[in-house]
Amino acid sequence: MIPLEYYLYIAAFLFCVGVVLVLTKRNAIVVLMGIELIFNAANINLVAFSQYDPTRLQGQVFSLFVIVIAAAEATIALAIVLKVYQRFKTIRLDDLNELKG
Numbered sequence: 001m002i003p004l005e006y007y008l009y010i011a012a013f014l015f016c017v018g019v020v021l022v023l024t025k026r027n028a029i030v031v032l033m034g035i036e037l038i039f040n041a042a043n044i045n046l047v048a049f050s051q052y053d054p055t056r057l058q059g060q061v062f063s064l065f066v067i068v069i070a071a072a073e074a075t076i077a078l079a080i081v082l083k084v085y086q087r088f089k090t091i092r093l094d095d096l097n098e099l100k101g
Contacts, residue, residue, distance in 0.1 A: 007048035015041035028081050028091045032074065039070040 014037050021034030043063045050059020085091050 004048055004052070007044055011041040011044040011048070014038075014044070026092050026094050028077075028084070028093055031093070032077050032081075036070060036074065039066055042066055 018034040018037030018041065021037065022031050025031055025034070043066050046059040046063045046066070048059075050057065053059075081091055084096065088096060090096070
């Protein structure tokens with residue numbers, strides 16, 4: 001049986017990589033990939049902690065909700081990115097200064 005700490009280390013690593021991508025990259029697609037990594041780190045934590053209560057499946061159920069929300073977020077975000085690209089011919093977040101008020 002794999003110890004809980006290994007799951008937590010992997011989840012922490014994925015979370016840190018996701019945060020670094022969100023904060024440092026300028027490309028909208030890469031920022032969306034960072035957000036997905038953060039969601040996956042949360043899913044690993046939910047499933048890892050739920051293995052210690054075998055009579056309840058709350059961690060797995062919450063993980064399914066997170067996956068559905070992440071899929072909906074990715075769909076809507078990619079649609080927005082496509083519309084922004086059609087209008088401005090770029091997806092670099094620094095170049096989109098016309099959206100500011």
